[in-house]
Amino acid sequence: xxxDPHASGAVLVTLALQIMEAGMLAFGGxxxxxxxxxxxxxxxxxxxxxxxxxxxxxxxxxxGPNGPIFLALLGWSSFGLIGxxxxxxxxxxxxxxxxxxxxxxSNAASHTALGRLLSVLKAAAVGLIxxxxxTLLGSFDLGSPVALTMQVTIxxxxxxxxxRFRLNPVGLLAAAxxxxxxxx
Amino acid sequence: MFRLGLVSFxxxxxxxxxxxxxxxxxxxxxAEMDEALAVATLGPGGNSSxxxxxxxxxxxxxxxxxxxxxxxxxxGILLALTVGELILAQASRPMIAGALNGAEAAVVAMxxxxxxxxxxxxxQHRLDWVVALVLFWxxxxxxxxxxxxxxVAVALGYLVxxxxxxx
Numbered sequence: 001x002x003x004d005p006h007a008s009g010a011v012l013v014t015l016a017l018q019i020m021e022a023g024m025l026a027f028g029g030x031x032x033x034x035x036x037x038x039x040x041x042x043x044x045x046x047x048x049x050x051x052x053x054x055x056x057x058x059x060x061x062x063x064g065p066n067g068p069i070f071l072a073l074l075g076w077s078s079f080g081l082i083g084x085x086x087x088x089x090x091x092x093x094x095x096x097x098x099x100x101x102x103x104x105x106s107n108a109a110s111h112t113a114l115g116r117l118l119s120v121l122k123a124a125a126v127g128l129i130x131x132x133x134x135t136l137l138g139s140f141d142l143g144s145p146v147a148l149t150m151q152v153t154i155x156x157x158x159x160x161x162x163x164r165f166r167l168n169p170v171g172l173l174a175a176a177x178x179x180x181x182x183x184x
Numbered sequence: 185m186f187r188l189g190l191v192s193f194x195x196x197x198x199x200x201x202x203x204x205x206x207x208x209x210x211x212x213x214x215a216e217m218d219e220a221l222a223v224a225t226l227g228p229g230g231n232s233s234x235x236x237x238x239x240x241x242x243x244x245x246x247x248x249x250x251x252x253x254x255x256x257x258x259x260g261i262l263l264a265l266t267v268g269e270l271i272l273a274q275a276s277r278p279m280i281a282g283a284l285n286g287a288e289a290a291v292v293a294m295x296x297x298x299x300x301x302x303x304x305x306x307x308q309h310r311l312d313w314v315v316a317l318v319l320f321w322x323x324x325x326x327x328x329x330x331x332x333x334x335x336v337a338v339a340l341g342y343l344v345x346x347x348x349x350x351x
Contacts, residue, residue: 124319133299137292
């Protein structure tokens with residue numbers, strides 16, 4: 001596919017629709033829809049698989065939310081700035097619309113029925129947050145006992161420090177990165 | 185939000201945002217922040233960007249929500265577009281890989297802390313524990329579809345709570 005600054009509007013619309021569909025189904029984040037999204041973009045020739053892989057690798061290292069960064073890089077790799085805007089907007093629109101509606105509903109939760117529903121939704125969110133923890137634990141460096149021990153120690157001690165002593169999270173992040181750089 | 189976007193490795197910044205919005209600036213009460221976090225976690229897409237939008241929306245409407253969303257994403261997008269290749273080229277160096285491993289572990293600790301914080305206030309009844317554990321187990325270890333299990337669990341939980349079967 002490469003970099004074609006004169007990509008047709010029709011291709012951009014198709015790209016936007018594919019990303020929007022993925023964004024609508026991305027309950028749990030980008031990882032949930034990465035594989036189907038890759039097929040939807042690569043199979044019809046909208047992107048190369050190399051562009052997708054490179055964009056995902058870059059987005060994993062960048063600070064901030066993975067989804068918009070990944071889509072911005074994808075858009076940039078094939079369509080430049082207009083690609084960034086279209087891809088990020090297409091990704092953000094479904095999640096923002098649904099989040100917006102859920103948020104408005106929770107604002108009105110003083111009503112008994114909605115309050116009950118919100119209580120259940122909060123409980124569901126707790127389960128999903130710990131699923132996120134499980135997913136991240138799965139990506140720990142199992143190949144190196146030293147790295148694994150360090151990661152488990154940081155995760156355990158860090159959790160206790162954050163919960164019991166209300167440690168500044170940025171301080172924990174900085175200390176963990178420093179420790180990781182030293183004990184590699 | 186721009187500042188948070190720069191230090192939010194791993195995509196989850198709920199704890200950082202809670203400290204900023206609730207503890208430092210007192211823009212939202214802890215209960216309001218819990219609601220925003222629940223909404224952000226349940227919506228599709230990334231939790232951190234959804235949370236930025238929801239906090240912004242509660243503080244200043246849709247425009248503030250969109251501004252917060254953009255402020256969260258723009259630093260990472262700019263960094264990835266400008267120095268991303270450099271970072272990628274260095275990522276295999278042991279020292280850089282070690283630092284990224286450390287950051288990943290710190291993000292786990294932050295997620296545990298925010299899950300604990302939300303759970304402490306939200307899991308008040310046996311039913312809440314059942315819903316949380318079922319979702320955790322089916323979506324995580326069982327690899328079930330969140331699209332199927334979440335509406336079912338929430339609908340059943342709502343019905344049970346409405347009928348007062350599990351207090």
